[in-house]
Every structure is written in C-alpha cells, then in structure tokens.
Amino acid sequence: MWTDSPLLRDAGAALLTALAAAAVLRFWEVVANRALLDQETGKSGPPRNSDSVSAPLLAPLIIELNIIKVIVIGLGLVKDEGTETTELLKGPLYYACAVTLTTIIFWRTSPISIAVICNLCAGDGVADIAGRRFGHAKLPHNPEKSYAGTVANFVAGFIASVLFMCYFHHFGFVEESWTMVMAFCVISFVAAIVESLPISTRLDDNLTVPLASVLVGGLIFYFIGVRNLCCMSSDRSNISAIVEMVFAGSSKYIK
Numbered sequence: 001m002w003t004d005s006p007l008l009r010d011a012g013a014a015l016l017t018a019l020a021a022a023a024v025l026r027f028w029e030v031v032a033n034r035a036l037l038d039q040e041t042g043k044s045g046p047p048r049n050s051d052s053v054s055a056p057l058l059a060p061l062i063i064e065l066n067i068i069k070v071i072v073i074g075l076g077l078v079k080d081e082g083t084e085t086t087e088l089l090k091g092p093l094y095y096a097c098a099v100t101l102t103t104i105i106f107w108r109t110s111p112i113s114i115a116v117i118c119n120l121c122a123g124d125g126v127a128d129i130a131g132r133r134f135g136h137a138k139l140p141h142n143p144e145k146s147y148a149g150t151v152a153n154f155v156a157g158f159i160a161s162v163l164f165m166c167y168f169h170h171f172g173f174v175e176e177s178w179t180m181v182m183a184f185c186v187i188s189f190v191a192a193i194v195e196s197l198p199i200s201t202r203l204d205d206n207l208t209v210p211l212a213s214v215l216v217g218g219l220i221f222y223f224i225g226v227r228n229l230c231c232m233s234s235d236r237s238n239i240s241a242i243v244e245m246v247f248a249g250s251s252k253y254i255k
Contacts, residue, residue, distance in 0.1 A: 007054055018062040060103040067096045094206035095120070102210065108173045109228045114164045115184060115217040116210050119191040123157025124209050127195065145196045154192035158185050175226060183220045190216045 072078050074088035098120055106113035127149040135146025161184035169176035194212040195205045221229055 011058060013055075014058040014061040017059070021062045056104045056107045060100045063096050063100050063103075067093065067100065070096060091204045091206045094204050094210075098206060098210035102214075106230060108168055108171075110230060111165065111174050111180065111183070111221055111226060112214060112217045112229055114161050114168065114174070115187045115191075116213040118160035118164055118184075119153075119157035119188055119213045120206065120209050122160035123153045123188060123191060124195060124205055126156035127153035127192070139196055142196055142198050142201060144201050150192050150196045153195055154188050157191055158188035161188060174228075179224055180226075183217075183224060183226075186220060187213055187217045 070088050070093050074086070074093065099117060102113050102116045106116070130152035131146045131149030134148040137147045139145045139147060139150065162181055165174060165176055165180055165184065168174045174180075191209050191212050194200060195209050197208075200208040218229060
C-alpha cells in the first residue's frame with residue numbers, strides 16, 4: 001500500500017472515484033451533444049476503501065457534491081440555462097440521495113446496499129431504455145408503464161444484484177449462497193412491481209424503488225439470518241431495533 005493511513009486511503013479512493021465519475025459524465029455529455037442517444041436515456045459507480053469509519057462518508061463524495069449542486073440549481077440560487085429547475089428537486093435529487101444514504105448506512109458489508117443500488121441503477125435504468133424502445137404493450141393498471149419495461153427492470157436488477165454479490169463475496173464482504181440468490185430475486189421482483197404501480201408515477205420511481213428494496217430486503221435478509229445488515233452495527237439485537245423502527249415509521253405514514 002502507498003500509505004498506512006486509513007484517512008489518506010479513503011481520500012485517495014474518493015479522489016480517484018471522482019475523477020473516474022467525471023470522465024464518465026464527460027463521455028456521456030459528448031454522446032448526448034452529438035445526438036447519439038436520447039437525452040432522456042442518460043442516467044447513470046474502483047479503488048478500494050479502507051475499513052475506517054470515514055470510508056462510507058468519503059466513498060460517495062462526488063455524489064454528495066452533486067446533491068449540493070442539484071439543490072442550489074433547483075432552488076434557483078444559481079442559473080443553469082436549459083435546465084428544468086423544479087424537476088431537479090425530484091427524480092435527480094431522490095436518485096443521488098438514495099445512492100448516498102445507501103452507501104453511508106449499509107456500506108459494502110450489507111446485501112441491502114447491493115439490492116438498493118442494483119435495482120435503482122441497473123433495474124430502473126434498463127427499464128427506462130427497454131420501455132422506450134419496446135414498450136408498446138402497456139400495463140393495464142398503469143398506462144405509462146409497459147410489460148417490456150417491468151420485465152427488464154426485474155431481470156436487470158436481479159442479474160446485477162447476483163453479480164455484485166459474487167464480486168463483494170470475493171473480497172469477503174457479503175455471503176454467497178443460493179439462498180441469497182433467491183432473496184435478491186424476490187427483492188428485484190418486488191422492486192419491479194412497485195416501479196410499475198401508479199404511485200411510482202405520482203411520486204417518483206427514484207424514491208419508491210429504493211424504499212421498496214430497503215424494506216423488503218431488510219426483512220428477507222433478517223429472517224434468513226444474514227448478519228451485518230447495517231454497517232453501523234453487526235449486533236442482531238440492534239438490527240431488530242432497526243426493523244421495529246422501520247415498521248413503526250411505515251405504520252405512521254400509512255395512517
């Protein structure tokens with residue numbers, strides 16, 4: 001290692017990730033400007049971080065900075081020509097906050113983070129592309145969604161989840177088993193169904209998909225005995241408290 005300082009390693013990993021992300025964003029800007037893809041298609045991510053408490057905070061640093069940028073532009077504090085400022089405070093902000101909070105709270109040791117990010121980034125992203133290209137047959141309960149988009153959502157989210165499970169298992173961060181595969185299958189299926197519901201159209205699927213993945217993933221992984229569901233604690237009693245808190249919050253919103 002070039003340094004034994006966990007803080008410097010995290011800062012270096014965050015910087016390299018930021019540079020890579022900036023390069024990817026620049027690439028897609030060029031693609032969009034040359035009209036090689038529809039502009040609405042552009043949704044968007046690895047140096048390895050340390051095990052210190054600063055790692056989950058520094059890993060999504062570029063996204064955290066982007067959240068500040070989105071809020072500043074969305075509130076009209078900074079002008080950005082050609083940008084719908086009111087829309088920035090919805091989908092793009094939900095998307096960035098979901099990825100950031102998932103990274104900070106669940107980190108790389110929890111399969112919940114895999115489920116959330118894969119269903120949001122891979123599942124929802126591929127669903128959008130498939131829906132625009134092949135979504136001629138619409139869903140009866142939501143004419144704005146298609147069968148092709150929903151199926152693509154499930155398949156892409158599930159495959160990405162399994163691949164990331166294998167990848168993180170290689171480094172010893174998460175378990176790898178057929179039970180985990182089935183758990184990811186159920187979570188991706190539920191996330192795809194939630195994304196197809198009218199409530200996801202009214203609110204935003206960048207909000208409903210992560211919430212569904214967290215709630216369903218937390219319950220399934222808890223009941224099949226997965227440990228380290230939250231990077232802040234590996235104690236099962238504390239995980240029970242988290243599950244109870246989630247249920248309490250959900251029941252309050254339902255009422």
